Amino acid sequence: MWPADWPSSARAIATAIEAAVTAAKAADESGFSATTADLSELPADQVTSVLAAIVRELLETAHPDGLTGDDVRAVLESVVRRSAAWLPRLDAAAVVSALTGALGVDESAAPDRTWTNPQPAAVLLVEYLAEPARTPPHESIRRAINEIARAETIEMP
Numbered sequence: 001m002w003p004a005d006w007p008s009s010a011r012a013i014a015t016a017i018e019a020a021v022t023a024a025k026a027a028d029e030s031g032f033s034a035t036t037a038d039l040s041e042l043p044a045d046q047v048t049s050v051l052a053a054i055v056r057e058l059l060e061t062a063h064p065d066g067l068t069g070d071d072v073r074a075v076l077e078s079v080v081r082r083s084a085a086w087l088p089r090l091d092a093a094a095v096v097s098a099l100t101g102a103l104g105v106d107e108s109a110a111p112d113r114t115w116t117n118p119q120p121a122a123v124l125l126v127e128y129l130a131e132p133a134r135t136p137p138h139e140s141i142r143r144a145i146n147e148i149a150r151a152e153t154i155e156m157p
Helices: 008-025 029-040 044-062 069-084 092-102 119-133 137-153
Strands: none
Touching: 008 029, 008 044, 008 119, 008 137, 029 044, 029 119, 044 092, 044 119, 044 137, 069 092, 069 119, 092 119, 119 137
């Protein structure tokens, strides 16, 4: 399904994200845990970059007139509410971290902030945002990886 000319790491990331989104859509706690564990075995910086790019694109598509604070709050509340029903150990702070990270807000310097892996929360955001954006997740995954690859090939002056 993924382009043969993609590096194997890009194909692995795409496959793992798609599997995790599918598990989230099915509200399958054990499947979600397994697929996000697989995702955590891949290069964290690359996975995080791809997930952040997907979340940003879906937010922009779902909110073409701009994103307000109320929009952000509604996304956070919706993701936490619907995910907590099947994912009892959901860390709401991780959802906030994944969303703010995708928006370019770095809260890592906060003095009392404990680090949590934002990848599973980012997957939940992707699964949720795909519907209002009317964008199949695999299309967003493909675009995100292609855009990152394109940006890496452009030489800076």
